[in-house]
Amino acid sequence: MTVTEQRATFDSRQAFAEELISLAREDERIVAVCNDSVGSSNLVAFRKEFPDRLVNVGIAEQDLVGVAAGLANAGRIPFVCAAAPFLTGRALEQIKADVAYSEAHVVLCGQSPGMAYGELGPTHHSIEDLSWVRAIAGLDVIVPADPVQTRAAVRWAAASGRPSYLRVPRFKVPVVTPGDAPFEPGRAVLLQDGDDVTVIAIGSLTSRALEAAARLRADGVSVRVLNMPFLAPMDEDAVITAARETRGIVTAEEATTSGGLGAAVASVVATRHPSPMRILGVPRVFAPTGDTAFLLDHFGLSADGIVAAVRDLLGHG
Amino acid sequence: MLPADPTRSAAYREISQRIRESRPEDAVPELERISAEVRQSIVRMIDRAQLGHIGGDLSVTDILVACFYGVLALDPERPRWEGRDRFVLSKGHCAAALYSTLAHCGFFHTGELDTFMAPLSALNGHPNKIKVPGVETNTGALGHGFPVATGCALGAKLDGATWRTVVVLGDGELQEGSNWEAAMTASHYGLSSLTVVIDRNRLQQGARTEETKTLEPLGDKWRSFGWEVREVDGHDHLALLKALERSTTGRPVAVIANTIKGKGVSFMEDRVEWHHKVPSSEQVVAALAELAR
Numbered sequence: 001m002t003v004t005e006q007r008a009t010f011d012s013r014q015a016f017a018e019e020l021i022s023l024a025r026e027d028e029r030i031v032a033v034c035n036d037s038v039g040s041s042n043l044v045a046f047r048k049e050f051p052d053r054l055v056n057v058g059i060a061e062q063d064l065v066g067v068a069a070g071l072a073n074a075g076r077i078p079f080v081c082a083a084a085p086f087l088t089g090r091a092l093e094q095i096k097a098d099v100a101y102s103e104a105h106v107v108l109c110g111q112s113p114g115m116a117y118g119e120l121g122p123t124h125h126s127i128e129d130l131s132w133v134r135a136i137a138g139l140d141v142i143v144p145a146d147p148v149q150t151r152a153a154v155r156w157a158a159a160s161g162r163p164s165y166l167r168v169p170r171f172k173v174p175v176v177t178p179g180d181a182p183f184e185p186g187r188a189v190l191l192q193d194g195d196d197v198t199v200i201a202i203g204s205l206t207s208r209a210l211e212a213a214a215r216l217r218a219d220g221v222s223v224r225v226l227n228m229p230f231l232a233p234m235d236e237d238a239v240i241t242a243a244r245e246t247r248g249i250v251t252a253e254e255a256t257t258s259g260g261l262g263a264a265v266a267s268v269v270a271t272r273h274p275s276p277m278r279i280l281g282v283p284r285v286f287a288p289t290g291d292t293a294f295l296l297d298h299f300g301l302s303a304d305g306i307v308a309a310v311r312d313l314l315g316h317g
Numbered sequence: 318m319l320p321a322d323p324t325r326s327a328a329y330r331e332i333s334q335r336i337r338e339s340r341p342e343d344a345v346p347e348l349e350r351i352s353a354e355v356r357q358s359i360v361r362m363i364d365r366a367q368l369g370h371i372g373g374d375l376s377v378t379d380i381l382v383a384c385f386y387g388v389l390a391l392d393p394e395r396p397r398w399e400g401r402d403r404f405v406l407s408k409g410h411c412a413a414a415l416y417s418t419l420a421h422c423g424f425f426h427t428g429e430l431d432t433f434m435a436p437l438s439a440l441n442g443h444p445n446k447i448k449v450p451g452v453e454t455n456t457g458a459l460g461h462g463f464p465v466a467t468g469c470a471l472g473a474k475l476d477g478a479t480w481r482t483v484v485v486l487g488d489g490e491l492q493e494g495s496n497w498e499a500a501m502t503a504s505h506y507g508l509s510s511l512t513v514v515i516d517r518n519r520l521q522q523g524a525r526t527e528e529t530k531t532l533e534p535l536g537d538k539w540r541s542f543g544w545e546v547r548e549v550d551g552h553d554h555l556a557l558l559k560a561l562e563r564s565t566t567g568r569p570v571a572v573i574a575n576t577i578k579g580k581g582v583s584f585m586e587d588r589v590e591w592h593h594k595v596p597s598s599e600q601v602v603a604a605l606a607e608l609a610r
Binding site: 031052053055057058062063065066067069070071072073074075076078094097102104 | 453463498
């Protein structure tokens with residue numbers, strides 16, 4: 001039995017929905033804006049408690065993001081809740097122009113990202129979202145690893161006064177965040193220290209990275225595990241320190257290798273402290289049919305895959 | 318953000334108050350005088366920058382002047398005052414017309430207009446709310462302003478506030494689907510404080526709108542989406558003031574303002590090439606002379 005299977009797992013969407021309601025009780029400026037996604041964004045309880053503060057624009061993502069920017073202009077703090085592939089893909093220009101470029105305090109909540117909609121196929125997979133939003137100036141990108149980080153992200157984004165993209169995980173994971181973990185832009189979370197190789201993981205891959213590190217430690221390999229709740233702005237110092245203090249870096253994310261965490265870390269490493277790397281993610285292909293767990297394993301986004309990448313790096317680094 | 322011009326903003330308060338307190342027909346000469354000044358300013362800006370969208374700037378000028386001087390509750394010295402009316406220029410490529418109008422009202426000093434599109438100027442070719450007071454959201458890409466204005470109006474409704482939102486769209490811009498998403502949202506939520514003004518000059522960058530992608534019957538389209546429709550001559554200030562009155566039906570209002578692209582300069586009027594052609598120095602002299610009459 002793997003470490004992951006031994007521990008209880010939690011649905012971060014529930015944590016998101018509960019924290020949003022809690023926040024809405026404290027601050028009447030909070031509104032939820034959705035695109036016919038009351039159920040899939042877990043907003044049923046929010047609607048029950050705050051029927052007037054749930055805006056449903058129907059199946060219209062460009063309008064969704066524009067309306068949210070207008071609500072921010074009118075003094076509200078909108079949490080835009082929509083399936084990540086459509087929120088980012090369909091409304092990318094609205095995210096850029098109406099939200100980020102206009103410095104509108106809108107929290108864009110990409111629901112069910114990555115391979116969450118596994119069997120529904122590539123139209124519903126959201127593996128490009130991180131590449132897209134990371135390229136937009138002024139937009140904070142938050143990728144929570146567990147329900148604890150998800151709650152912290154909701155709180156932080158509401159208080160920040162800044163535009164942000166918050167990836168709300170669907171894949172159930174155990175809690176990995178220690179009680180004293182930092183949660184702020186540009187701060188990595190050191191989950192486990194080590195001096196042979198550093199694994200930097202975000203989102204659903206974080207608990208798998210810890211599992212891989214535990215297995216490698218049993219074999220005498222010391223792995224440092226870093227988590228980056230903020231993909232932008234990212235903790236570049238932690239990356240450079242890892243490049244300096246360990247023999248190489250493995251990155252792991254539930255996203256395409258064309259532009260997300262791996263690319264962000266690689267650009268820092270290549271320009272500031274060259275070091276061998278292995279980048280784990282979904283290659284530039286459309287996925288076959290399968291459920292989330294199957295697809296993650298299929299693309300090597302498993303504890304086994306991370307172990308293999310670390311061994312490969314040590315053997316050939 | 319650019320600082321306000323206190324002298325001009327004081328004049329704006331006085332003039333706009335006078336316009337609002339007089340009978341609309343008596344206000345027309347003053348509005349026409351302001352429109353002529355704004356149009357001359359547009360021509361000078363485009364001449365200096367050697368860039369700009371002169372045809373659409375001249376077609377939308379009367380709409381902007383009617384809104385700013387006759388309708389909107391604004392304070393150029395407090396551009397982010399919470400209770401202000403919101404104005405969004407969705408056809409952001411006509412920034413020169415908006416900047417000229419804002420400077421005329423005192424939102425910033427008219428001298429800034431000389432920097433239009435110069436390196437590091439606040440006056441980008443498309444409006445930027447971070448740098449330019451009086452701009453509510455950044456536009457330029459078409460089909461963006463209307464959904465944002467809808468969100469503004471929705472915010473006012475949630476707060477029970479009385480301020481209103483006016484958004485100006487280009488007619489060619491209506492080919493962007495996002496507008497029709499917003500049209501459905503605004504009527505679904507009964508956003509009667511929202512007014513859309515369509516600068517119906519019947520030309521877009523490449524050709525006539527009806528040759529490119531048919532918009533007519535335009536009024537019927539809006540009516541079928543649940544809007545109150547008012548159709549006017551977009552260069553008739555009296556008609557514009559009346560059309561810009563608040564909705565009394567509980568429905569959002571779409572004003573179809575029939576305009577002439579290049580209005581006021583005879584050799585530019587209703588000619589597609591003047592979408593963003595830059596006039597020669599002789600043409601500038603001729604245009605300014607016509608506009609000064």
